[in-house]
Amino acid sequence: xxxxxxxxxxxxxxxxxxxxxxxxxxxxxxxxxxxxxxxxxxxxxxxxxxxxxxxxxxxxxxxxxxxxxxxxxxxxxxxxxxxxxxxxxxxxxxxxxxxxxxxxxxxxxxxxxxxxxxxxxxxxxxxxxxxxxxxxxxxxxxxxxxxxxxxxxxxxxxxxxxxxxxxxxxxxxxxxxxxxxxxxxxxxxxxxxxxxxxxxxxxxxxxxxxxxxxxxxxxxxxxxxxxxxxxxxxxxxxxxxxxxxxxxxxxxxxxxxxxxxxxxxxxxxxxxxxxxxxxxxxxxxxxxxxxxxxxxxxxxxxxxxxxxxxxxxxxxxxxxxxxxxxxxxxxxxxxxxxxxxxxxxxxxxxxxxxxxxxxxxxxxxxxxxxxxxxxxxxxxxxxxxxxxxxxxxxxxxx
Amino acid sequence: xxxxxxxxxxxxxxxxxxxxxxxxxxxxxxxxxxxxxxxxxxxxxxxxxxxxxxxxxxxxxxxxxxxxxxxxxxxxxxxxxxxxxxxxxxxxxxxxxxxxxxxxxxxxxxxxxxxxxxxxxxxxxxxxxxxxxxxxxxxxxxxxxxxxxxxxxxxxxxxxxxxxxxxxxxxxxxxxxxxxxxxxxxxxxxxxxxxxxxxxxxxxxxxxxxxxxxxxxxxxxxxxxxxxxxxxxxxxxxxxxxxxxxxxxxxxxxxxxxxxxxxxxxxxxxxxxxxxxxxxxxxxxxxxxxxxxxxxxxxxxxxxxxxxxxxxxxxxxxxxxxxxxxxxxxxxxxxxxxxxxxxxxxxxxxxxxxxxxxxxxxxxxxxxxxxxxxxxxxxxxxxxxxxxxxxxxxxxxx
Numbered sequence: 008x009x010x011x012x013x014x015x016x017x018x019x020x021x022x023x024x025x026x027x028x029x030x031x032x033x034x035x036x037x038x039x040x041x042x043x044x045x046x047x048x049x050x051x052x053x054x055x056x057x058x059x060x061x062x063x064x065x066x067x068x069x070x071x072x073x074x075x076x077x078x079x080x081x082x083x084x085x086x087x088x089x090x091x092x093x094x095x096x097x098x099x100x101x102x103x104x105x106x107x108x109x110x111x112x113x114x115x116x117x118x119x120x121x122x123x124x125x126x127x128x129x130x131x132x133x134x135x136x137x138x139x140x141x142x143x144x145x146x147x148x149x150x151x152x153x154x155x156x157x158x159x160x161x162x163x164x165x166x167x168x169x170x171x172x173x174x175x176x177x178x179x180x181x182x183x184x185x186x187x188x189x190x191x192x193x194x195x196x197x198x199x200x201x202x203x204x205x206x207x208x209x210x211x212x213x214x215x216x217x218x219x220x221x222x223x224x225x226x227x228x229x230x231x232x233x234x235x236x237x238x239x240x241x242x243x244x245x246x247x248x249x250x251x252x253x254x255x256x257x258x259x260x261x262x263x264x265x266x267x268x269x270x271x272x273x274x275x276x277x278x279x280x281x282x283x284x285x286x287x288x289x290x291x292x293x294x295x296x297x298x299x300x301x302x303x304x305x306x307x308x309x310x311x312x313x314x315x316x317x318x319x320x321x322x323x324x325x326x327x328x329x330x331x332x333x334x335x336x337x338x339x340x341x342x343x344x345x346x347x348x349x350x351x352x353x354x355x356x357x358x359x360x361x362x363x364x365x366x367x368x369x370x371x372x373x374x375x376x377x378x379x380x381x382x383x384x385x386x387x388x389x390x391x392x393x394x395x396x397x398x399x400x401x402x403x404x405x
Numbered sequence: 406x407x408x409x410x411x412x413x414x415x416x417x418x419x420x421x422x423x424x425x426x427x428x429x430x431x432x433x434x435x436x437x438x439x440x441x442x443x444x445x446x447x448x449x450x451x452x453x454x455x456x457x458x459x460x461x462x463x464x465x466x467x468x469x470x471x472x473x474x475x476x477x478x479x480x481x482x483x484x485x486x487x488x489x490x491x492x493x494x495x496x497x498x499x500x501x502x503x504x505x506x507x508x509x510x511x512x513x514x515x516x517x518x519x520x521x522x523x524x525x526x527x528x529x530x531x532x533x534x535x536x537x538x539x540x541x542x543x544x545x546x547x548x549x550x551x552x553x554x555x556x557x558x559x560x561x562x563x564x565x566x567x568x569x570x571x572x573x574x575x576x577x578x579x580x581x582x583x584x585x586x587x588x589x590x591x592x593x594x595x596x597x598x599x600x601x602x603x604x605x606x607x608x609x610x611x612x613x614x615x616x617x618x619x620x621x622x623x624x625x626x627x628x629x630x631x632x633x634x635x636x637x638x639x640x641x642x643x644x645x646x647x648x649x650x651x652x653x654x655x656x657x658x659x660x661x662x663x664x665x666x667x668x669x670x671x672x673x674x675x676x677x678x679x680x681x682x683x684x685x686x687x688x689x690x691x692x693x694x695x696x697x698x699x700x701x702x703x704x705x706x707x708x709x710x711x712x713x714x715x716x717x718x719x720x721x722x723x724x725x726x727x728x729x730x731x732x733x734x735x736x737x738x739x740x741x742x743x744x745x746x747x748x749x750x751x752x753x754x755x756x757x758x759x760x761x762x763x764x765x766x767x768x769x770x771x772x773x774x775x776x777x778x779x780x781x782x783x784x785x786x787x788x789x790x791x792x793x794x795x796x797x798x799x800x801x802x803x
Contacts, residue, residue, distance in 0.1 A: 129410075
């Protein structure tokens with residue numbers, strides 16, 4: 008007879024994520040019914056601009072190296088290549104954050120790290136997550152048997168919730184935020200850092216959209232906030248910085264000053280993440296790492312900034328339209344996402360309205376959490392001419 | 406005061422893995438004491454031959470595509486690109502295994518999948534692992550709080566242990582084996598498959614070294630064994646097949662016929678792995694996927710086979726030497742690894758002897774589990790001229 012083999016039952020507690028499936032289905036039906044109508048997509052969270060020339064040049068050189076016996080490279084070091092960690096260290100130095108190379112771990116992307124980092128914490132950790140939110144924070148914790156609590160984003164706090172006194176072990180923050188595009192200022196992040204230090208909590212800070220911040224007063228890293236090095240882990244990526252969604256390269260910073268109890272001892276959280284990664288991960292493509300380092304070269308940096316500014320001009324068109332129409336929104340200015348209030352409609356009601364009348368596709372806020380109901384996400388990641396057309400069309404129907 | 410935040414205490418149950426650190430340290434000391442002596446490395450598990458020309462050509466084209474607006478690609482599909490899954494499907498068809506594309510998941514490598522797949526099973530799963538073994542199977546389960554049981558490999562079973570009647574939920578098999586190079590035949594794998602089906606267990610089959618099998622009678626996939634589709638998951642990689650240790654691309658096959666209980670229901674294990682991967686992973690570099698597909702093109706296949714044959718000629722030199730010396734060994738013929746008995750010495754004693762007298766570095770078997778004590782791993786992954794020199798030198802000192 009043997010054992011009663013079982014799968015991880017917590018997977019059955021996951022809500023099925025219908026958001027993008029449902030969007031795709033509705034768009035397909037619309038297109039079938041009206042095949043002549045051009046649809047404009049402002050719902051996507053994926054980049055569309057090609058890689059910067061400095062990046063592709065570095066990647067071509069890396070491919071050549073891998074094809075030659077003298078320059079071939081096998082497994083990389085446990086942390087990732089030093090040339091890339093040096094480039095990231097330099098990027099942080101320009102923000103006024105001093106990192107040691109041992110604090111930087113190269114990965115295949117922020118989603119992997121955000122999911123995998125849950126491994127190193129106790130199964131019973133109490134998790135606090137803002138709502139609305141990037142669904143990965145919620146789902147990865149449910150998979151591990153944790154029951155996240157939510158902290159409400161709303162118009163009152165401009166979708167930038169602050170500590171409300173509830174205790175927590177792990178706190179997820181994403182700024183600039185996905186899906187709302189809202190950005191915490193220094194005082195607000197300081198409030199979270201002070202709260203985490205006072206409560207022995209760890210903040211998991213997702214800074215994937217940091218390069219979209221133009222306002223010099225706004226923080227682009229939680230490590231710019233005094234005290235963060237004893238309570239925060241920062242997860243970032245080249246996906247939105249350098250258009251790497253299809254190239255796969257990210258990084259996580261775990262400060263050496265960050266210590267917590269395991270068993271009875273105070274241990275370095277960095278050493279736990281190192282152990283997790285050396286055991287369950289084997290590094291990132293050398294070609295991707297060379298490309299990522301080139302994105303932070305002087306030439307590459309100028310080029311990736313140009314792409315980001317292109318997306319930001321798109322986002323500005325969306326913001327200007329909403330201001331003109333007198334519709335409440337947040338985000339947009341320092342983020343690729345605009346989070347707007349649906350005009351007296353539910354999220355999905357507005358989705359249907361916009362598709363039917365303006366032939367524009369966006370993302371219903373309800374798909375990002377209960378507090379997203381009644382709101383809607385538009386993005387600047389499309390082609391400028393499409394965004395321009397979409398904006399005109401929306402204005403004409405509202 | 407707040408919560409008593411804790412890290413995952415199971416990490417403290419891990420044995421520190423000193424094997425390769427200790428090897429590096431001893432080599433460094435030796436080199437310092439005798440700087441003029443040339444050291445020959447037969448201990449490495451990493452490839453050294455450059456990528457095949459068909460692979461680098463495909464990767465160069467992929468980089469060009471990513472640099473152009475018309476052909477740029479962002480996120481790939483949840484399973485990975487269809488062109489690569491078609492190539493893998495073709496590779497299996499040649500072994501007589503018919504796969505559906507939905508059964509193939511592209512990943513960044515076998516180590517990631519071998520580690521991450523533990524997520525989808527109940528925390529209390531009973532785990533059975535051969536000893537000696539690739540340490541990742543053991544460590545990833547200890548991290549999840551499981552207490553693996555070991556099944557002994559030894560000279561009696563030629564390091565190919567068979568079911569011994571103990572119940573288990575998860576069984577790890579690796580064939581051709583790392584570290585022993587031993588390969589299960591069809592009858593032996595059939596015994597494991599029958600045992601797993603009878604006991605409701607799942608076999609996690611690591612076939613990373615399958616391309617080294619030359620003997621047509623030996624299985625290169627557990628899915629060649631009748632009944633495997635209801636009890637086995639196969640994890641493989643391009644690392645040793647096409648020299649991708651620095652490029653990162655692997656795959657896992659989860660048959661649609663494989664079902665197990667979760668909560669109260671029978672569910673598809675494939676659907677659980679899909680959910681894990683879509684939540685905690687975001688795909689593999691497009692460039693790596695194009696390179697991997699090219700490795701399975703007619704031209705690429707011929708080229709990667711040439712590289713494998715190069716390594717196999719190295720391994721044969723090592724086997725011939727051991728036969729000549731009358732030393733017991735296994736592996737080698739259908740694997741890059743040779744597993745030899747230490748001549749009246751402990752694993753580390755023989756390491757020191759070989760380094761001191763022959764200036765050859767190998768891997769002490771004790772580092773792969775208790776049953777590895779008294780054995781030693783040599784590999785064919787080096788340059789032919791070095792292996793030749795090393796073999797001569799070993800013969801001269803034994």
